[in-house]
Amino acid sequence: MALIVQKYGGTSVGSVERIRAVAEQIVLAKQEGNQLVVVLSAMGESTDVLIKLAAEIDAEPNGREMDMLVSTGEQVSVALLTMALQQKGCKAISMTGWQAGIATDEKHQDARISHIRTDRIHEWLDKGYVVVVAGYQGLSESGQITTLGRGGSDTSAVALAARLRAELCEIHTDVTGVYTADPRLVPEAQKLEQIPYEHMLELAEMGAAVLHPRSVKEAIRFQVPLVVRSSFSSEEGTRVGGSAVEKAPISFWGIAHQEEMAVLSIKGKSVEEAGNLLAEQFDTMEVESDSVDFKSNTLQYSLPVEELKSVTAILQDEGDRLGVEAWECEKDLTKVTIVRAEDGPVIEVMRKLARIPYPIRWLKPVNKSLACLTPAPMSKAVMQSIHSMLGMNAGHGAISARS
Structure with a gap:
């Protein structure tokens, strides 16, 4: 039993x-x-x-x-x-x-x-x-x-x-399991038979709605065997668990996206100090080392639009003390993140992304992933282009990872 x-x-x-x-x-x-x-x-x-x-x-x-x-x-x-x-x-x-x-x-x-x-x-x-x-x-x-x-x-x-x-x-x-992208937005997305905990966590943290990040962390902590499957069919789902598959036959686990995102640019003489203060207050804000342009004294964040009000309130209260000269926000963006199965150089992938015929903002490496932002109305087309360009479309036969 x-x-x-x-x-x-x-x-x-x-x-x-x-x-x-x-x-x-x-x-x-x-x-x-x-x-x-x-x-x-x-x-x-x-x-x-x-x-x-x-x-x-x-x-x-x-x-x-x-x-x-x-x-x-x-x-x-x-x-x-x-x-x-x-x-x-x-x-x-x-x-x-x-x-x-x-x-x-x-x-x-x-x-x-x-x-x-x-x-x-x-x-x-x-x-x-x-x-x-x-x-x-x-x-x-x-x-x-x-x-x-x-x-x-x-x-x-x-x-x-x-x-x-x-x-x-x-x-x-x-949905019937964990896919290489949201199948409602990318019809060519493939269902994974299995995905390691750590890659599922990264997809979840970057916006894949199939599992909440905190639940994946709990599964990792207690080594709980998980299966994601459909409520509406008897089709086999996706097994979540174990470590990264050795010599995985794919270079990418999938694409996640987060809607209603913004880019906040802060300019001033003490942008690092301002960044440290904001990072302490808002753990969902992402500050990568190469998001700082020291020549122009500019710091950029990606963050959910719903947090802008609180963030700008801090800048208004503390900006003068921190030497912040100005800030501006770009809204109505979608963040698209490519979760990779392997470590190593990402230059070639970034070059491919740069050739996509849609506007790409804020292209940054994040852990093993690559993140970019694009205007929300174009996000579906951008995701489909990335999915195809990286060889993840159905029919390539290289997506399922087996233990």
């Missing part, structure tokens, strides 16, 4: 019909003799609806009350799925994150899991029940409801799989 943790995202449980379909999959897995813990996200766009409701009351609502509000979305989905399972004659019980023993730190809206008390889950598993757990949420040591940030249900699932010592953690989503 195997213990399996399954996670279903918002699109997978976005309607009553889809909830019933998920219930059917769970029943089949249960009939194969498995013990099952199922982690759910909120239905469809329900979390966004709750956030919009809050904004109508208060443009900057209290973090504690936001967690109280948005955590209800997952409670709806777990209750409905449990009812669907019970209707099919399957013993099941729903639990909130705190009922499942998920304890977090005190940080509202972006909490970290500190530990999980699994005895209550084991008690119901031993009775033959499917345990359906609300993802994305937990309880702090002071008894406050907390949420784990967007994508937190992935982290809930992997963390539960780790503490329960599950044989497998399945991430069910709206």
Whole structure:
């Protein structure tokens, strides 16, 4: 008897019909003799609806009350799925994150899991029940409801799989696995049979939405075997785990993208000091050594547009003291990152990218990857061009990495 943790995202449980379909999959897995813990996200766009409701009351609502509000979305989905399972004659019980023993730190809206008390889950598993757990949420040591940030249900699932010592953690989503690019934007993208943890982490950190970066870090920490697969088909998914495949038959693992990005350029005599201050405040801002032009005393960042307001507020408050003379922002950009399987020179790749007939901004090496920004309206065409130019299109036969 195997213990399996399954996670279903918002699109997978976005309607009553889809909830019933998920219930059917769970029943089949249960009939194969498995013990099952199922982690759910909120239905469809329900979390966004709750956030919009809050904004109508208060443009900057209290973090504690936001967690109280948005955590209800997952409670709806777990209750409905449990009812669907019970209707099919399957013993099941729903639990909130705190009922499942998920304890977090005190940080509202972006909490970290500190530990999980699994005895209550084991008690119901031993009775033959499917345990359906609300993802994305937990309880702090002071008894406050907390949420784990967007994508937190992935982290809930992997963390539960780790503490329960599950044989497998399945991430069910709206695509059939991990691809060399988003197949909705690059139709020629190929599905990977397997991808090492470290390359999956880099893709996730650079914008690949199939797994949240924090969940991959949790999987690496506890060596949790992962499979990413579709909620809507029985097709084999992508295995995530292990180290980099020795002598990998490919040079690139894939392309990730991040929308709604900006480039911030800061000019002044003390740009390094200004950069250090901003980096301390905003860990998502990226400052590469070759992003500093000492001749013109200019420093460039790429960062999410949503952070510009806070960043420019710091520059306004501290700019004079730091010798900042001016700054400017370019918005409506998409960041495209090429994740490479191998170390080594990237000059030839950069030369190829320079020949793409679309505007490319801020082309920089980042770890093993290459990152660039392009105007958002052209991002789809840029991704398709890069994918083709680097030989990753379907039919090349050199993408699947086998252990």
